Amino acid sequence: MAFSELIGQSEAKERLGNSLLGEPGHAFLFVGPSGIGKKSLAREFAKGLLCSHPTKEGGCGTCPNCIYMREHTHPDYRELLLPSGEKNIKVADVRSKILSDVGILSQIAERKVYLIDADGLAEEGQNALLKTLEEPPKHVVFLLTVSDDSKLLPTVLSRTVSIRMTPNQENEVIALLKSKNPDILDDEAQLYARFSGGIIGYALTLMETTWLVDAWEELLDLILRFPELSRTDLLTDTYAFFDEEKEHFLDLIALMNMLYDELAILIVDPDSPNLHGESKKDKMISMIKKYKLEVSQVEKCSHILATAAKASRANANYEIMVCRMLLALKKEYIHG
Ligand SMILES: [Zn+2]
Incomplete structure (x- = not known):
């Protein structure tokens, strides 16, 4: 394993590689959303620091x-990670596993490296660590990982060098998914990659079940059949689907947004490649023609979805909110 075997993150790798050749600092903070690969990169860097x-x-x-x-x-x-099921790393663990160990000289390498999941460090834990971060023994390097650095004390932030990790490109995520699962279909890999927003760990988790592909098929079918579905169909069968997926409502909204985006692109450019096989694409195009859909209508649909997402976050009544959304979306297919 080396930096090159981790996909993307070229800027972060460049900086870490340069610091390995020079005199690395004593504290690095890997910042990026959950699942982006902070610990993987930090572990590779640790290997370089000890090599x-x-x-x-x-x-x-x-x-x-x-x-x-x-x-x-x-x-x-050493690694100090958040034990599963716990909210925070215990301050006693920060003391016994890190603070009481930093003063002891290294055994084989020239340095000692500690990887700490700072998402698990509450203020008390950060304070416990602070003095050592301020004046670390010469042979010690701390690697902290955090998904939201606003949760860290300014004093912790000011003593660490931030390594920001950015979402990966869609094609990078697709390549990784295919290397893990060579049988995956092209359009499915693309769906996972796009839905994950370039967060590799999230894309890999999504790939563990068929939920995303199933929901995608269901919603694509819904969007294609909207004009034909009666008010009663929407409020019974279609609502039943949303009721079952209550826990995933915001994910459904995100999927529908992706579908409407594609619809808008197909209105402008019917030759544009999209996420579906040709048969589905043909159906989308014929629906666009049949109902003379315009981009402005699709934009209104996106507004309706945004309103529903907002209502959901504000804990609106689920049934009323979903039914209102479905009826409003149907209305957008009818001109005038
Ligand atoms: Zn080595």
């Missing part, structure tokens, strides 16, 4: 340090 012959690409992969890291047995490397 006897690091390059810009990270650890050499062959020295004893790299081998211990690969086998998860390096005595100079």
